[in-house]
Amino acid sequence: MDCDKPRSRCPINFAVELFGDRWTLLVIRDLVLLGKRRFTEFAASDEKIATNILSDRLKRLAKRGIIESRQDPKDKRRVLYQLTEVGLDLIPPLIEIAAFGAKHDPDTAAPAEFTERYQNDREGFIADVYRRHREALKKIETQSGVKKS
Amino acid sequence: MDCDKPRSRCPINFAVELFGDRWTLLVIRDLVLLGKRRFTEFAASDEKIATNILSDRLKRLAKRGIIESRQDPKDKRRVLYQLTEVGLDLIPPLIEIAAFGAKHDPDTAAPAEFTERYQNDREGFIADVYRRHREALKKIETQSGVKKS
DNA sequence: ATATTAACTTGCATTTCGCAAGCGATAAAA
DNA sequence: TTTTATCGCTTGCGAAATGCAAGTTAATAT
Numbered sequence A, B: 001m002d003c004d005k006p007r008s009r010c011p012i013n014f015a016v017e018l019f020g021d022r023w024t025l026l027v028i029r030d031l032v033l034l035g036k037r038r039f040t041e042f043a044a045s046d047e048k049i050a051t052n053i054l055s056d057r058l059k060r061l062a063k064r065g066i067i068e069s070r071q072d073p074k075d076k077r078r079v080l081y082q083l084t085e086v087g088l089d090l091i092p093p094l095i096e097i098a099a100f101g102a103k104h105d106p107d108t109a110a111p112a113e114f115t116e117r118y119q120n121d122r123e124g125f126i127a128d129v130y131r132r133h134r135e136a137l138k139k140i141e142t143q144s145g146v147k148k149s
Numbered sequence C: 001a002t003a004t005t006a007a008c009t010t011g012c013a014t015t016t017c018g019c020a021a022g023c024g025a026t027a028a029a030a
Numbered sequence D: 001t002t003t004t005a006t007c008g009c010t011t012g013c014g015a016a017a018t019g020c021a022a023g024t025t026a027a028t029a030t
Helices: A009-020 A024-031 A038-044 A051-063 A089-103 A113-141 B009-017 B024-032 B039-043 B050-063 B093-105 B112-141
Strands: A067-071 A079-083 B067-071 B080-085
Touching: A009 B024, A009 B093, A024 A038, A024 A051, A024 A079, A024 A089, A024 B009, A038 A079, A051 A067, A051 B039, A051 B050, A051 B093, A079 A113, A089 A113, A089 B009, A089 B067, A089 B093, B009 B024, B024 B039, B024 B050, B024 B080, B024 B093, B039 B050, B080 B112, B093 B112
Parallel strands: none
Antiparallel strands: A067 A079, B067 B080
C-alpha cells in the first residue's frame, strides 16, 4: 500500500502512512473496542474485509510494531493478535475519531453510553480502555509456552 | 475513492470513509495547522500531492460539508478554502494523531513546542487552534461580496 | 478415516493513484 | 495593448491497489 520512504517527516503524515487506507483503522477498532483477537473475527466484521487485504494489513501492522501475533496454545491452527505498547498509543486518536463519527453521522450505530461517557469523562474512559488492554497483555505474557511468530 | 453507501454505521467507519486515504488528512492538516487556504498552497506541501487528486479531495470534502470554498475578492483566479463548523470538529482527532506521530517517529519534524504544549496543556492547546480558526471564519463572513461557490 | 475449520494464498478483473501535459480565465509585465 | 505568467483545475494513460472467488495446508472435530 505504501512505499518504504516516507513522503515527509510530518507527524500526521507518519500516521497517514500507517493507517491512511480503508481498512487499517477498522482492524485497530476491532482490537481496541470490540476485543477481537483472531483472523476470522476480523474477517467477520460488518465492513467485510477481503481475506487477502486483511492478511496484508495484519502483516503491515506487525512489521511496524503496532500489533504482535502468537499461536493460540489451545488450538494450534489459531493465531492470536494483540496491540503492542506502541499500538496502545493509538487509543486516544481512535477515541477522538469515534467521537467525531458518532457526532456527525446522523445514523450512527454508536451506543449512547459511548457518547455520554466520552462527553462526561473522556480521561476516565480512555484510561479504562487502556487498562483493559494492559491487563490482557500481562495475562498473556505470564502464560508459559507463548512464542511470538 | 469510496462509494455512496456506507459499509457500516460504525462511527470509526464513518471517519474512515471520510479521510481513510493517503491525502485527505494532509489537506485538513494544511488547513488547521499550517493556515493554508489556496489550491497551490496545498499542492506545494512536502508530500507533493498530484493536482488531480487534490482537486478530487477538495470536492469530496466540500460535498461532505467539511470545508467550503469561495472566490478570492482580491483575485478572481483564486479560490479560498476553509473549514466549516463540522470541519472544526476534526481538530481533536487531528491533534491526537499528530501526537502519536510525534511520539513514535524517531525522525519526526514535529516542533518540540508542539509536543510540550500537548503534554502540558492539551485542552488549552486544542482550544487555541479552535479559537484561531473561529476568528478567521468570522472575519471572512463579515466581509462584503463573499459568495460561496 | 473423513469432514470441517482456521489462516492464509493465488489469480484475475476492476478501481484508484500518480505523473505529465494541457486548458481557459484572470492578472501582471512590457 | 500585446505578451507572458499564474491560478485552478481537467485529461490521458501506465502503474499500483483493491475486491471477489477459489484453492491450499495444517490442525481439530466427528
